[in-house]
Amino acid sequence: MKLFELIYMAMRTVVNNPMRTLLTMLGVIIGVSSVVTLVAIGQGTSASIEKQYEALGTNLIVVNLMGNGRATQLVYNDLMELEKLPEIQSIAPTIVKSSSNIKYDRTQEKYTVVGTNENYLTLMKGEIGSGRFISSADLEFRNQIVVLGTNVAKKYFGTLDPIGEDVNIDGVVFTVVGVLKEKGSNISGGVSLDDTAFVPLVTAQRAFKLGNIRTTYLEAPTKDQLTDAQNTITQYLTYKFKSTTGYQVQNQDELMKARVAASSSLNNQLISVACISLLVGGIGIMNIMLVTVSERTREIGIRKSIGAKRRNILMQFLIEATVISGLGGIIGLLLGSGLALAWPLFNPKQATVLSFDVGLYSFLFSVGVGMIFGLYPANKASKLRPIDALRTD
Template structure:
């Protein structure tokens, strides 16, 4: 009996009781489907993270102050003097006021207000939709002007061009001088789309924001990033008399940290999904034991007319493999469907299908079926013809 005859015989047998077969395959279907879906979500998240950081370039440093008090304060002028160094191209200190009430006429909404300088737009790789960005004179003279993100512009003004109109931010009037194109999330999940950007000195004085907490620095090229990081580390250590009051991160560190956290969570979820595959294997073993019991006389008849032990073994082993293989195939289709439809229900979570992982999950399901089918198949092959024929 060749391979294809065994497959056809196995299909006829298991399709004879479709409901029992489907219930037997359920654990395998859920396991394979879960693995494919979770991997696609994990890879989609990793790709999204990588895209966010690539949008900012790879030669960017982020300085965060950790302490409080005058011992860990930075002045705007002190920071900007570092631009004379050859390893530092530009610097954009920032202060942020989250959840500010921004109002235009009768429309009012909460947005983040970011106080910064003209370099910020270049470092964040933003693009103008209309008007202009901040200029050095806005910072120097503390002008009450604002550049607003695409979401803020749409919410406050609808289809009206906001350039030249006044908005009210927490009771203070600012003139809109520019709007930004849609960009998406930046580092830390913040987005220029839902932000109002004003001159840093204006923000510090008007909203009493105090010291600068976050600063973005850019090296001229990726090869000078380490030198720039060492320079700013030495500067801050000397100024604060300690290296504990700040944290400096570069793009690779931030991206790798977030991708590692996402990968770790995905792997844990996949481990849980694989358990359902093993449970499905146990279900296959149970149903095959029942099948052996039900077909004992059939086994006796086949042996009495010349079927050898290996023929019986291969017959039942093939049935277990076909059950798990069909379950794996259905699970693969289920996982592909879930992966493609997931962004429709959760637009903020992209997915990225991996054919390689899908094939591995399918092959693993077949392997599980064979492993858990060995015992029932071996039991069937060891039956003695005389005992099998007398079985009631």
């Protein structure tokens, strides 16, 4: 029997039992659509991470302190002395106070407050929308001024100009001197410029009784000097703390690769879970094919009695299982692609990127699942003796 005849017979079985076939394909549909959607989300996340890091430039170095005792102490003035070196262009030490209560009039919400200096905005590629940013004089005189991210300003002032207004941050009054333009996520700092309030570093330390500087951003003049700048800050920390541990020095490329790797690892775990649905779908196909063999035992006996060989029966049921899983794979591809394309409509911050290769591999995997799990029922059908099959009612 020719292949196209076997496929035609399999399609007739599908058409004659649409509901049972659909329920049989459900596991495959869910598995393939989940894989396609999750990969699209994962690749979209990776592309978004790379885009944001590129927006920050390639000359940035981030220093994080992780140790205890002496390895948690960085002095602002000592750090700023490093700006005199030719391989370091600018430095922005920071201290972060998460979930600070910011109050204006009767409105009170929690936002992140960052204490830093005048270099921070330039390093993070942010822009002033109105007013000004922190200046060196603000740090020198410990001025109680604050620069608001665009979302923070909108929350308290709407469309009004907040410059010159006073806001209360954890019981301390600060005067608004500037508002930033909308920027989006600042992935290196772990905070969004739009949802943050910025105050002079020394003022933050005194007003909020914050501890030591734990995160510092440095910028090399050019990408070619990035390695020299990274080596310089590493040597400085090693000398200061008399240790090579307790701190981490990373450049933009390293940070991006780490974030992409973490995102890919999580995505791969989710894909693994989705693949279980494909295996469950394969078991469903095997079960329904066993039922089909039982229901069509007499048909098998008649076909064998008129000359059908064992391989013909085997191929008939194997093709039928493959067609069912293949159709499930196609429906899953269409459903997964639709979900991936629709996802940004419900979550605008999450981009998705469809992958042709992943879609093709998912489809081929679904077909393979049908063939593997359909082999046992097909083999069982092919081994039926004609005389026993014909006796079946």
